[in-house]
Amino acid sequence: MRTLVFIPAFNEQGAISAVVRDVRDELPEADVLVVDDGSTDQTAEFARAAGAIVASLPFNQGIGAAVQTGYIFAESVGYDYVGRVDGDGQHPAAQLLRVLDKVRSGECDVCIGSRFYDTRSHPADATAYKPALLRRVGIVLFRWLLSRTSGQRFTDPTSGLCAVNGRGAWLFAHRHAPDYPELELLQRASRQGLRLMEITVTMRPRLAGKSSITPLKSAYFIFKALIICSVGSLRAREDELSDESSVELRARPC
Template identity: 35%
Template sequence: MKKIVIIPAYNEEGGIVKTVTDVMENAKDFDYVVINDCSKDNTLEICHEHNFNIVNLPVNMGIGGGVQTGYMYAYRNGYDIAVQFDGDGQHNASYLDSMSKKLVEENLDMVIGSRYIEKEGFQSSGMRRMGIKYFTGLIKLLTGKKITDPTSGMRMINRKIMKQFSEEYPKDYPEPESIVTILKEGAKVEEIPVKMNAREEGVSSISPSKSIYYMVKVSIAVLIAAIRK
């Protein structure tokens, strides 16, 4: 099966080499593509210097647009499995083989790497953990499915979901909304325990000042996604 790692990158000059190297060394059955979302730092130049496989977006599309570009690339190039993988070094490629094995053997549509099953490794800030618990409860209420890490950016999908996401994907803070969308359509989604690392470089897109906006916007988007289906 053809498998690919999609690495959305916006201003990740400090972590992109480590991230791609991790994938190349610890997930040898996977290809990869860096989606440079019109970074303002030296991310693009560093990728060119290291001859990384890269798609360079001419305008900033945000996390949703960047990830959707990766899904379009994967689908059009005939991949069977695609996994989103943060470019800041928080994720560990050593888990990708286990994720793909679970996806295939259990005939799943999505496998999410969750830091909250065994609660090892970096657990995020207290405020963000509260928000994650809130979305876990909201998704359970709307779909009947408990997702312990609904904001995880480490998510693997099969070709059917890849096609769907390449055609339509939330543009802003997409993880919880996209999970609800496919669950309401009957998709099979499971989690696997992973350890994540603290961000070493760069700044999270969800700052404390944006947390309330994030909570309100994503809640509305999740509710709409549930009602539409």
């Protein structure tokens, strides 16, 4: 059983070496891939020096394309399990290990690490992770949208800390989600009948550099996500994947 951990990164030279080393220490059995999204700094060189395989996009294509690239690589090699952490050091590899183990134990097909405690069961801890206002608006909205499609409750649908098995990797490699990959991919996974799960994880503030998400971008993303979700529910289930590929998906061993 082979595991791949991939790290989408755009101009993260300050953090990438530590992130790669952290993953290699915690998951010595896994291969580590850094998807360098057309970085203009030395992200690719540092990642390679730290022992990662590097998939360099020739120019910046955005987070959605970078994430999909990770799954395409996983598919092309045939990994059984695929984990993902952010390139800024926010996600401790030890937490990824917990998320990954939920998938490796067969409990679910897709597992996300949530930065939030469920405010219903842990009201006191609700303040642990405090994103900017617009991001928070987006998260609340996405939660609602995702709960509506999946019939499941998710506290953190924009988390980049997640793990999937071969079925999840196959689905995520074959469908492109340009802007908000987390939300859209989860929506698709739940429509395809994959078993989704969310566990609470603790995160760190980013190690270096700055987030690519600005208030204006947040607003723009929210708007686009709304379009994606509403169009997504208009696109009936049958076209999610053609009949042929659905069969292939079902036939894949978990």
